[in-house]
Amino acid sequence: MSPVVRFAPSPTGRIHIGNARTALFNWLYARSRGGAFLLRFDDTDAERSRPEFAEAIAADLRWLGIAPDRVERQSDRLAVYEAAAGRLRAKGVLYPCYETAEELDRQRRRQRLRGLPPVYDRRALALSEAERDALEAEGRRPHWRFLLPNFAEDPTAPRRTEIGWTDLFRGEQGIDIASMSDPVLVRADGSFTYTLPSVVDDIDLGITHVIRGDDHVTNTGAQIALFRALGAEPPVFGHHNLLQASSGEALSKRNAALSLASLRAAGIEPLAVAAFATLIGTAEAIRPVGSLDELAALFAPEKVNKAPARFALEELEALNARLVATLPYEAVAERLADLGIGGGAAFWLAVRGNLQRVADARRWWEIATGAVEPAVAEADRAFLAEAAALLPPEPWDASTWSVWTGRLKAATGRKGRALFMPLRLALTGLSSGPELAALLPFVGRPNTLARLCGSSSPPAG
Structure with a gap:
């Protein structure tokens, strides 16, 4: 069966080259196997999500050469998530909790002092209906947790329960879901956390492969349990290594210099970004490519290293120069004309090997045809x-x-x-x-x- 994959950014800022890596891994995996690529905006955070960011993300993907087969917005599907939450409540695996953030923090501190893992102890399951009514009369509103299937009969006596999967990038993986708290699926204000909408969408939209960064590995056990609680077979999961800044820090939307918009404005070619984001931290040498199809032939999950990959802007710029040196005149003719550069193909072929960026050709056009201060000894x-x-x-x-x-x-x-x-x-x-x-x-x-x-x-x- 052909794969169906998705790239699911939150439209709360511009995407950076690390996000592009995930988008490209999904696109290339589907492309090389005759599959489909979905763009899904995880925009249930009404306060931070912005339509202009969604439009900018779509534009960045188009610039890279990624054309989604389908676009979905979670904000259009809230009723679907409500229905799924209702089914989970009816099964008794979505339960209300009334602790405040401060109370939960105190619980975790006490557990650490006792040498226990800071896992939610499910005390809310012991509340009677009268106790819940009293708490709500005080003005408390419940948040709702998913009851992980990590016990035999008594939920307050969890036992080691490993959920395993064969990861596209990491091989055999397993998570002991007794070592984690029951995840909150619905906040006290009625809004959804990431987990429930994501799983429901993956089911409804027929996602066969979830390819994402390895910072999501620990979430996977609970998500697989949620798939099964909703009566669905989990997709194939793949967790790739992340890009880090050269300092070792995680890339962030706050670092505007690494956004695709900034790289584009700086004159970096989309194929240079695509090749660098895809090939760094893999068994393949970083090199220019002529198309995304050529890149798709080079990409394979088993070639991706497990250790994080370090991103250095100067390495991307060096790759960009190598790529520019291969670009045919037809690929740059319009841009050269916009820059006021003449000479046709002959001039481009004369100077392209000495450029960092296409726009640098302007300097050589001025040197060739304008005023130059000679250096005469x-x-x-x-x-x-x-x-x-x-x-x-x-x-x-x-x-x-x-x-x-x-x-x-x-x-x-x-x-x-x-x-x-x-x-x-x-x-x-x-x-x-x-x-x-x-x-x-x-x-x-x-x-x-x-x-x-x-x-x-x-x-x-």
Whole structure:
């Protein structure tokens, strides 16, 4: 059966490259197996969720090349979650609790002092109806916990109960659900926590594989139990390693510099982001790719390391430069025109190997066609005067450079660096850059003569 996967961001901010890693793992897994990719906005947090963030996330995914087969919003499905909660209450596995946050914190502190794990002790199950009525008369409203199936007959006597699964990335995994508190599914204000809507959606939308970061591993045992309590077979789970900042800290939406929007604004190519986010921390070497389909052929869960992967912006920028050097003219023609860069494919092919970003081509266009401050050493002035005298007439093409330098070598006896470096410094003002054979026709004869003579611009007329 073809996989159905989902990427489920909360629209409370812009997504960063770590979020992109999860989205890409899902997309590539489905893409390589003829499956479907769903974008689900987990927007039940009415206070923090914003439509503009949802729109921005969708735009970021489009920029990466990810096109969802379906889009869902949890805010449209609240009645479905209410119905599921009702079924759980009817089965007796969703029960009301009345402790305040402060009371729960005190309970946990007492348990730690006694050397016990800070797990909820299910005391709310012992409340009589009259006691619950009295608490509600005080103004307390219950939050609702899911009763984990970790006991034989008495819920207040949990015993070791391991729920296991075969993880796509981590192999055989197991969680002892007696070591954890019954999760809260419904808050006292009636809103839902992440767990119930997520499980209900995965059931209703036919999700076959849940691929997410390994910070969710400990949640999986309780979620599998909830799937079964709702009468559904759990999907296949896969928990991949996370991206960390170079300092070792977790990536966060608060770090705007690593958002996809910021990387795009900085001129990073979407395929560079996709390749880096996918291949870092795997058995594959980080390298440029020509398409997401090519990347899909490289991706496999078993190639992903278990240890966290460290993200370094300079490594992404280096990959971006390698990718830009491979881009065909057709892929950048519109952007070059918007930047006021002419020269067509010949100019792009001449300079692309010397760019960090596509927009950097603007600098070389200005060097080729605009004013440049030549770097002329006093010791090279006679040589440059000889070079000016031997400059071929126009029209110029790709062979002009070799014809010119061949004559100059024969006339002056210079060769190698002694021949080429003074010419490069005079023509571009820089000691490195694109091959001058390709760049020279765009500089043109008037500009070349002026720069050989130490002028920053061609003579008027």
